[in-house]
Amino acid sequence: MDTMTAVAASGLRSRMESLEMLANNVANGSAGGYKADREFYSLYVAPEAQDSDPPSTMPVIQRPWIDLSQGIIHSTGNPLDMALSGSGFFSVAGPGGPLYTRNGSFRLAADGRLVTGEGYPVQGVTSAGLTLDASRSVEIANDGTVQQDGSVIGQLAIVDFPGTGGLAKQGSNYFRIADPSLQPSAPSATSVEQGKLEASNTGSAEAAVRLVSVMRQFEMLQKAVSLGAEMNRRAVEEVAKVGA
Numbered sequence: 001m002d003t004m005t006a007v008a009a010s011g012l013r014s015r016m017e018s019l020e021m022l023a024n025n026v027a028n029g030s031a032g033g034y035k036a037d038r039e040f041y042s043l044y045v046a047p048e049a050q051d052s053d054p055p056s057t058m059p060v061i062q063r064p065w066i067d068l069s070q071g072i073i074h075s076t077g078n079p080l081d082m083a084l085s086g087s088g089f090f091s092v093a094g095p096g097g098p099l100y101t102r103n104g105s106f107r108l109a110a111d112g113r114l115v116t117g118e119g120y121p122v123q124g125v126t127s128a129g130l131t132l133d134a135s136r137s138v139e140i141a142n143d144g145t146v147q148q149d150g151s152v153i154g155q156l157a158i159v160d161f162p163g164t165g166g167l168a169k170q171g172s173n174y175f176r177i178a179d180p181s182l183q184p185s186a187p188s189a190t191s192v193e194q195g196k197l198e199a200s201n202t203g204s205a206e207a208a209v210r211l212v213s214v215m216r217q218f219e220m221l222q223k224a225v226s227l228g229a230e231m232n233r234r235a236v237e238e239v240a241k242v243g244a
Helices: 003-027 202-244
Strands: 038-044 059-066 074-076 084-085 089-094 097-101 145-148 152-154 167-170 172-177 189-196 195-197
Touching: 003 038, 003 202, 084 089, 089 172
Parallel strands: 084 195
Antiparallel strands: 038 059, 074 195, 084 189, 089 097, 097 172, 145 152, 167 172
């Protein structure tokens, strides 16, 4: 494969990966607390091409990264809806271990436990879960303290991480620890806002513009591949004429 075709093919592959990430972001644009995936580009230099002048490079997505920037917080009026203003995550008990989420759309299970939409128990600071009385009003303080009729029920476990490189997504709204050395800690300057939810940070307009841009780049790279194939065909024909 000639250099131009190889570089164009590498660009097509990176554009396909970018398209998959954008499609996933758009699909989760209405998911509360969803954090968008972004791409970080690099140039691949084959070992056999490092000594050439200039070296032959190819564009690749070196690694995807998770954009944890704050989404827009909007009011819902539901006392069991909670949003985090600042960094950090709600801690919940997933089926395979602790999970972390920014989606505070909680509800009460039949036994009174505070759970996520998927039924995962919401963790407390000093308890494995929080059990509430559905017939009594609920007040959530900015520090996550849960009260009913003036009595403290518990405190929501809000955690943060010194770095997010060891976090991996699980589903649309959850994160799990992929690196055992990554340990949760208490966040600073984070406030719990009752009766509110955090929206996805994908940005529908931004995603649509980027989607159009990626499609145009894909078309240009396809033309480059076709041009490279045509040049190779003509070169073969010219060689055949000379040899005839």
